Amino acid sequence: xxxxxxxxxxxxxxxxxxxxxxxxxxxxxxxxxxxxxxxxxxxxxxxxxxxxxxxxxxxxxxxxxxxxxxxxxxxxxxxxxxxxxxxxxxxxxxxxxxxxxxxxxxxxxxxxxxxxxxxxxxxxxxxxxxxxxxxxxxxxxxxxxxxxxxxxxxxxxxxxxxxxxxxxxxxxxxxxxxxxxxxxxxxxxxxxxxxxxxxxxxxxxxxxxxxxxxxxxxxxxxxxxxxxxxxxxxxxxxxxxxxxxxxxxxxxxxxxxxxxxxxxxxxxxxxxxxxxxxxxxxxxxxxx
Ligand SMILES: [Zn+2]
Numbered sequence: 001x002x003x004x005x006x007x008x009x010x011x012x013x014x015x016x017x018x019x020x021x022x023x024x025x026x027x028x029x030x031x032x033x034x035x036x037x038x039x040x041x042x043x044x045x046x047x048x049x050x051x052x053x054x055x056x057x058x059x060x061x062x063x064x065x066x067x068x069x070x071x072x073x074x075x076x077x078x079x080x081x082x083x084x085x086x087x088x089x090x091x092x093x094x095x096x097x098x099x100x101x102x103x104x105x106x107x108x109x110x111x112x113x114x115x116x117x118x119x120x121x122x123x124x125x126x127x128x129x130x131x132x133x134x135x136x137x138x139x140x141x142x143x144x145x146x147x148x149x150x151x152x153x154x155x156x157x158x159x160x161x162x163x164x165x166x167x168x169x170x171x172x173x174x175x176x177x178x179x180x181x182x183x184x185x186x187x188x189x190x191x192x193x194x195x196x197x198x199x200x201x202x203x204x205x206x207x208x209x210x211x212x213x214x215x216x217x218x219x220x221x222x223x224x225x226x227x228x229x230x231x232x233x234x235x236x237x238x239x240x241x242x243x244x245x246x247x248x249x250x251x252x253x254x255x256x257x258x259x260x261x262x263x264x265x266x267x268x269x270x271x272x273x274x275x276x277x278x279x280x281x282x283x284x285x286x287x288x
Pocket of ligand 1: 224225275276
């Protein structure tokens with residue numbers, strides 16, 4: 001839902017401008033509270049942007065995940081096959097969390113490790129692996145929806161057809177359509193009890209801007225899917241600025257998506273449990 005780019009609801013509670021204001025205020029409040037309660041170094045966790053120690057492995061994983069696009073990397077740049085070069089680091093290591101989301105560089109995308117295979121639980125503060133995306137790379141691959149560059153690359157995929165899920169439109173770039181079709185086949189083979197979590201899908205492609213924000217979700221690239229909203233939990237629905245994690249999505253569903261390159265929004269501090277997006281670079285290397 002939050003990872004739908006722009007809110008579908010007209011509710012004033014969900015108005016993006018208000019959310020931005022709330023989140024800056026909320027961050028200040030949380031820091032104050034954490035220091036007051038514990039005084040144990042919470043402040044040091046408030047700054048982001050330093051390159052992770054294992055950045056070379058992460059970049060290798062990125063190149064391996066998108067071989068049609070990424071030619072390689074050196075100490076400074078990620079190099080695309082079309083000649084585009086992106087600086088791996090912008091040299092800034094003192095970003096606020098909002099700046100991390102709005103203005104990330106390549107290495108910022110790996111600021112948090114996706115906890116593949118672990119039992120889902122309350123994530124640590126601001127741990128949103130996958131939610132930070134370096135937009136120029138994704139625009140280069142999937143197209144710019146604001147310039148009508150995404151829609152022509154979509155194709156319909158039958159969504160859990162045995163359970164009557166209908167069709168969803170998804171990008172053909174990076175084989176996301178084939179990956180989602182494989183997910184759909186495996187989900188469709190689950191016992192009937194699982195169907196209620198899966199259909200109807202709450203959406204795939206969505207090109208809408210959040211007012212005052214430049215950050216796009218993977219829905220803007222048609223490389224994400226929301227499953228049935230009925231069983232979803234979403235951080236913005238929580239009244240508190242420090243969201244208490246909740247989840248009702250069975251782990252079997254998550255594991256099937258992960259096997260085909262999709263990460264789950266239920267592993268995020270800013271949780272979005274109906275949300276899955278194609279981000280194989282964040283998943284462990286497939287065996288063999
Ligand atoms: Zn979503």
